Amino acid sequence: MRDIPGPPPQPDSGLSAITAAGGLHAYQLDLHERYGPLVRFQLPGAPSAVSVADPVLLEATAAVNKRPDELFAFLAPLCEAGNLQTLPADEHVPFRRALLSVLAGRRSHETHFPAFTALATELADRWEAMGEVALQQDLSALSLRMICRYALGGDLDDPARVVSAFETVLTVYLGRLHESDDDLRRAEQALAHLRAVVDGVLATGGSDLAAALVKADLTAARIRDTVLMIMLAAHHTTGVAVSWTLHLLARHPEAAARVAAELDDVLGDRAVPSYADLKRLPYLEMALKEAMRLYPPGPYGARETTEDLTLGGHRIPAGTTIFYPFWAVHLNPSYWPDPHAFLPDRFTSAASAGRPRYAYVPFGLGPRSCEGASLAMVEAELVLAVLLKRFRFEPVAGHPVVPVERFVLWAEDDIRMRVTRR
Numbered sequence: 001m002r003d004i005p006g007p008p009p010q011p012d013s014g015l016s017a018i019t020a021a022g023g024l025h026a027y028q029l030d031l032h033e034r035y036g037p038l039v040r041f042q043l044p045g046a047p048s049a050v051s052v053a054d055p056v057l058l059e060a061t062a063a064v065n066k067r068p069d070e071l072f073a074f075l076a077p078l079c080e081a082g083n084l085q086t087l088p089a090d091e092h093v094p095f096r097r098a099l100l101s102v103l104a105g106r107r108s109h110e111t112h113f114p115a116f117t118a119l120a121t122e123l124a125d126r127w128e129a130m131g132e133v134a135l136q137q138d139l140s141a142l143s144l145r146m147i148c149r150y151a152l153g154g155d156l157d158d159p160a161r162v163v164s165a166f167e168t169v170l171t172v173y174l175g176r177l178h179e180s181d182d183d184l185r186r187a188e189q190a191l192a193h194l195r196a197v198v199d200g201v202l203a204t205g206g207s208d209l210a211a212a213l214v215k216a217d218l219t220a221a222r223i224r225d226t227v228l229m230i231m232l233a234a235h236h237t238t239g240v241a242v243s244w245t246l247h248l249l250a251r252h253p254e255a256a257a258r259v260a261a262e263l264d265d266v267l268g269d270r271a272v273p274s275y276a277d278l279k280r281l282p283y284l285e286m287a288l289k290e291a292m293r294l295y296p297p298g299p300y301g302a303r304e305t306t307e308d309l310t311l312g313g314h315r316i317p318a319g320t321t322i323f324y325p326f327w328a329v330h331l332n333p334s335y336w337p338d339p340h341a342f343l344p345d346r347f348t349s350a351a352s353a354g355r356p357r358y359a360y361v362p363f364g365l366g367p368r369s370c371e372g373a374s375l376a377m378v379e380a381e382l383v384l385a386v387l388l389k390r391f392r393f394e395p396v397a398g399h400p401v402v403p404v405e406r407f408v409l410w411a412e413d414d415i416r417m418r419v420t421r422r
């Protein structure tokens with residue numbers, strides 16, 4: 001490890017260097033610019049870490065099937081049957097297979113499409129009456145409603161209570177915002193409510209996802225944990241992906257005009273797309289992909305080597321944390337000329353030919369990559385199509401949009417837009 005380039009170790013585990021750089025992303029960009037594509041560095045919570053920003057080197061790590069326990073310990077309170085993010089490989093493989101059998105299935109996407117469309121239309125109706133909107137807040141809530149519908153089935157007694165209980169659990173447990181024992185008790189009650197709802201769904205076989213998990217023979221507690229983890233993994237990510245796309249389109253009128261023209265061409269007078277229409281909206285899809293390149297909702301990943309690995313001619317011992325700076329990978333100028341420019345045409349087949357597979361990793365890579373990737377694309381494209389068919393978006397003047405790394409890549413004080421019918 002000592003032969004790998006990197007900054008000299010600091011007594012505070014590298015914390016002050018990250019703060020001084022202005023956050024982990026800025027620190028990663030600087031490290032890779034100074035020391036190259038493979039960097040040894042100090043990551044709080046990891047005794048020994050390297051960061052990999054080159055797609056060819058990433059490929060050499062793609063088979064590693066373990067996440068470091070300590071870095072993901074913050075998710076443990078959501079799980080009764082072991083932290084799902086850090087399951088050992090032998091338990092994870094069948095678990096992933098069960099998830100993919102539903103989440104990646106075209107039939108399942110098509111079945112839920114009408115319900116997703118109704119929820120997106122409901123939001124568009126509300127926005128039309130408002131005029132000025134906060135994208136992240138409303139689009140994350142929409143994604144949460146969609147994933148509740150998907151993971152829990154359609155007939156919840158009180159969906160609003162589920163959404164609010166989930167938000168309480170997130171802020172208090174994951175945001176660590178409990179200022180008092182009362183807060184903590186409230187979060188525990190909310191979590192108990194969510195677990196009871198999932199049990200109710202399981203008892204009536206109320207969702208495809210729950211049925212697939214039962215079929216895979218997982219324990220009741222593991223199934224409950226999984227449904228909750230899916231709800232967590234699915235909603236802020238998809239909500240911010242749509243928000244950043246709208247943000248970028250509003251600042252690039254020619255690209256927005258091309259999306260609008262494509263929607264008019266494919267949908268004609270219809271306000272919403274059918275499932276089959278999504279395939280006929282390639283420019284919309286490229287705009288979404290380009291937005292996730294510039295603002296990847298999940299900007300980082302991590303693995304832990306379980307045996308020695310050779311990377312770029314260096315020996316990486318077992319037990320090393322491999323840090324994935326997905327965001328910095330997306331800005332690597334060797335593969336993305338003029339990396340900060342918003343250019344959806346980077347994703348035409350001609351422009352993509354010859355680019356290494358892992359130059360673009362918004363959903364991660366390998367056996368721990370996102371199982372919800374294809375569902376997320378369907379949801380995000382649908383929501384964008386509904387909103388961009390109906391509205392023109394203009395940034396609210398005097399409202400800066402500042403990206404912050406807070407579990408997902410978020411805009412600090414949301415993204416405010418004026419929406420008008422086009």
Ligand code: HEM
Nearest residue numbers: 233234237238241297298301363364365368369370372376
């Ligand atoms: C635009 C939306 C989304 C983005 C950008 C995103 C991104 C990611 C990323 C970067 C990871 C970590 C991958 C790695 O470590 O290599 C991940 C993991 C995961 N995501 Fe997503 N995700 C999105 C939506 C979803 C949705 C809709 C679902 C489920 C319905 C989902 C379920 C999961 C799960 C279960 C994991 C853990 C994977 C595992 O450990 O096996 N995600 N996601």
